[in-house]
Amino acid sequence: xxxxxxxxxxxxxxxxxxxxxxxxxxxxxxxxxxxxxxxxxxxxxxxxxxxxxxxxxxxxxxxxxxxxxxxxxxxxxxxxxxxxxxxxxxxxxxxxxxxxxxxxxxxxxxxxxxxxxxxxxxxxxxxxxxxxxxxxxxxxxxxxxxxxxxxxxxxxxxxxxxxxxxxxxxxxxxxxxxxxxxxxxxxxxxxxxxxxxxxxxxxxxxxxxxxxxxxxxxxxxxxxxxxxxxxxx
Amino acid sequence: xxxxxxxxxxxxxxxxxxxxxxxxxxxxxxxxxxxxxxxxxxxxxxxxxxxxxxxxxxxxxxxxxxxxxxxxxxxxxxxxxxxxxxxxxxxxxxxxxxxxxxxxxxxxxxxxxxxxxxxxxxxxxxxxxxxxxxxxxxxxxxxxxxxxxxxxxxxxxxxxxxxxxxxxxxxxxxxxxxxxxxxxxxxxxxxxxxxxxxxxxxxxxxxxxxxxxxxxxxxxxxxxxxxxxxxxxxxxxxxxxxxxxxxxxxxxxxxxxxxxxxxxxxxxxxxxxxxxxxxxxxxxxxxxxxxxxxxxxxxxxxxxxxxxxxxxxxxxxxxxxxxxxxxxxxxxxxxxxxxxxxxxxxxxxxxxxxxxxxxxxxxxxxxxxxxxxxxxxxxxxxxxxxxxxxxxxxxxxxxxxxxxxxx
Numbered sequence: 001x002x003x004x005x006x007x008x009x010x011x012x013x014x015x016x017x018x019x020x021x022x023x024x025x026x027x028x029x030x031x032x033x034x035x036x037x038x039x040x041x042x043x044x045x046x047x048x049x050x051x052x053x054x055x056x057x058x059x060x061x062x063x064x065x066x067x068x069x070x071x072x073x074x075x076x077x078x079x080x081x082x083x084x085x086x087x088x089x090x091x092x093x094x095x096x097x098x099x100x101x102x103x104x105x106x107x108x109x110x111x112x113x114x115x116x117x118x119x120x121x122x123x124x125x126x127x128x129x130x131x132x133x134x135x136x137x138x139x140x141x142x143x144x145x146x147x148x149x150x151x152x153x154x155x156x157x158x159x160x161x162x163x164x165x166x167x168x169x170x171x172x173x174x175x176x177x178x179x180x181x182x183x184x185x186x187x188x189x190x191x192x193x194x195x196x197x198x199x200x201x202x203x204x205x206x207x208x209x210x211x212x213x214x215x216x217x218x219x220x221x222x223x224x225x226x227x228x229x230x231x232x233x
Numbered sequence: 234x235x236x237x238x239x240x241x242x243x244x245x246x247x248x249x250x251x252x253x254x255x256x257x258x259x260x261x262x263x264x265x266x267x268x269x270x271x272x273x274x275x276x277x278x279x280x281x282x283x284x285x286x287x288x289x290x291x292x293x294x295x296x297x298x299x300x301x302x303x304x305x306x307x308x309x310x311x312x313x314x315x316x317x318x319x320x321x322x323x324x325x326x327x328x329x330x331x332x333x334x335x336x337x338x339x340x341x342x343x344x345x346x347x348x349x350x351x352x353x354x355x356x357x358x359x360x361x362x363x364x365x366x367x368x369x370x371x372x373x374x375x376x377x378x379x380x381x382x383x384x385x386x387x388x389x390x391x392x393x394x395x396x397x398x399x400x401x402x403x404x405x406x407x408x409x410x411x412x413x414x415x416x417x418x419x420x421x422x423x424x425x426x427x428x429x430x431x432x433x434x435x436x437x438x439x440x441x442x443x444x445x446x447x448x449x450x451x452x453x454x455x456x457x458x459x460x461x462x463x464x465x466x467x468x469x470x471x472x473x474x475x476x477x478x479x480x481x482x483x484x485x486x487x488x489x490x491x492x493x494x495x496x497x498x499x500x501x502x503x504x505x506x507x508x509x510x511x512x513x514x515x516x517x518x519x520x521x522x523x524x525x526x527x528x529x530x531x532x533x534x535x536x537x538x539x540x541x542x543x544x545x546x547x548x549x550x551x552x553x554x555x556x557x558x559x560x561x562x563x564x565x566x567x568x569x570x571x572x573x574x575x576x577x578x579x580x581x582x583x584x585x586x587x588x589x590x591x592x593x594x595x596x597x598x599x600x601x602x603x604x605x606x607x608x609x610x611x612x613x614x615x616x617x618x619x620x621x622x623x624x625x626x627x628x629x630x631x632x633x634x635x636x637x638x639x640x
Binding site: 003085087167168170173182184 | 405
């Protein structure tokens with residue numbers, strides 16, 4: 001089955017020097033080599049200063065520019081893992097370089113529409129909900145919402161480049177590695193905050209088009225982040 | 234009529250574990266065994282308890298599960314429908330009769346580190362020990378609704394995040410076994426140290442922890458930490474009846490009636506301790522401390538050097554400030570109360586103890602024993618100000634009265 005890994009870390013206040021940037025990239029490449037075909041997708045995210053939040057849904061979208069919380073820990077990347085069970089997914093998460101200084105959330109996916117086009121000029125729309133308002137997959141309300149998302153993807157055409165709904169936050173697990181020891185916690189990394197319960201990948205020309213398309217997404221809040229296009233996945 | 238509760242309690246865990254392996258889904262397993270028990274309540278008083286009660290339960294549960302899967306498979310959109318095909322494919326060739334590893338598999342799944350420790354505990358008590366949600370709620374001093382929701386969420390996580398129902402592969406055992414042992418020890422500490430819940434439930438938790446620790450030893454014969462855990466719970470539990478007086482106040486070890494300690498449990502605990510030699514986890518030194526107390530003819534003749542050494546080892550393993558504070562008391566008996574107070578000074582300001590009420594009563598006790606009554610009184614009052622459970626406060630109030638009283 002497939003798991004969505006959300007990478008979370010504090011954003012550097014100043015851009016890292018080329019040397020440590022190269023070292024960081026090398027760590028990720030080593031992880032990609034080791035994990036091999038278990039990685040089904042993923043990329044780094046551009047800094048949250050360039051992010052956009054859209055609230056209010058398609059009927060009355062309100063757009064706010066990032067960053068949203070200076071110095072806070074934010075999503076910095078994602079993966080889609082193919083793994084036999086949670087133990088395998090956690091073993092992959094443990095090896096993600098970010099786990100050593102930030103955290104990796106592992107969310108079971110309800111289904112997966114893989115990206116059909118390359119990720120080089122794409123944005124990710126993270127669908128955020130208050131944890132208390134997340135619907136349970138399989139319920140009529142959830143099925144109704146899933147149908148709305150399918151309609152969004154159909155309406156967006158080529159600009160919708162894959163995505164997936166996620167199981168509720170109580171099924172997520174947070175992985176951190178500190179001092180060589182793997183620390184697992186039940187649930188998302190930041191308790192009580194809005195949680196991702198799905199995402200769409202958008203294949204768009206620029207930021208304006210990304211906002212236009214993301215405004216059509218039926219979600220309480222959409223956090224729109226540009227993909228760095230560096231993963232080569 | 235035969236005591237059906239006893240039969241149920243004995244057969245529940247193995248039946249749920251067998252059905253879980255057979256169906257691959259613990260919710261299906263739990264519901265089916267629950268239905269089989271309901272059926273037994275109807276049939277057994279009429280027909281008598283079958284000779285192989287466990288086999289009867291498992292067979293009826295399997296039939297109920299198959300009925301349910303048949304119903305669910307023609308009801309599209311139901312949550313269970315998604316797993317029905319998987320279960321049917323699996324059950325076609327799986328044997329439902331319990332096998333020895335079933336219960337171990339359940340122990341590892343319930344104590345999976347991706348589940349919150351309290352959820353691990355609640356799940357273990359429900360699925361392995363067969364306590365009802367209401368009993369678990371009383372044991373954990375939580376509302377029935379909260380415990381019910383916690384268990385449901387944990388089961389949903391196991392199903393949807395696909396936590397495997399298995400004994401982990403050998404290379405993962407060093408990381409995973411401590412979670413199983415720690416979960417069993419939590420069952421014990423909830424029963425033994427929590428002094429607030431109803432005593433019947435607490436007795437049941439202590440008994441269940443002793444049973445689970447014994448099972449863990451039987452299922453993982455080479456696991457020395459399991460032997461150490463079994464030794465620890467047996468040796469501590471040998472004092473269960475003497476640690477609280479008729480009025481509900483804690484009775485300190487030096488005032489307990491050693492003649493009422495459970496000699497059978499002590500003997501079994503010491504046997505386990507022999508098998509635990511070489512264990513590397515936190516249970517062996519704690520079991521050594523418990524054994525030193527259990528075998529001492531009197532408080533005065535307690536082997537304090539051994540206890541101090543065991544505390545040193547425990548601190549090496551856990552870096553626990555609580556162990557350091559308790560070690561200070563042992564040092565007091567080995568080297569004199571001034572030395573004990575000096576050892577306590579080294580840990581008293583540890584920020585990890587800031588919110589606990591560990592150091593103050595120990596300091597008060599050392600001062601009292603050193604004859605420094607006024608200072609002892611001051612520290613007993615500080616300890617009272619810091620809260621704590623009813624029986625512990627009751628005991629400290631008694632000490633305050635002793636310090637004030639004529640002497």
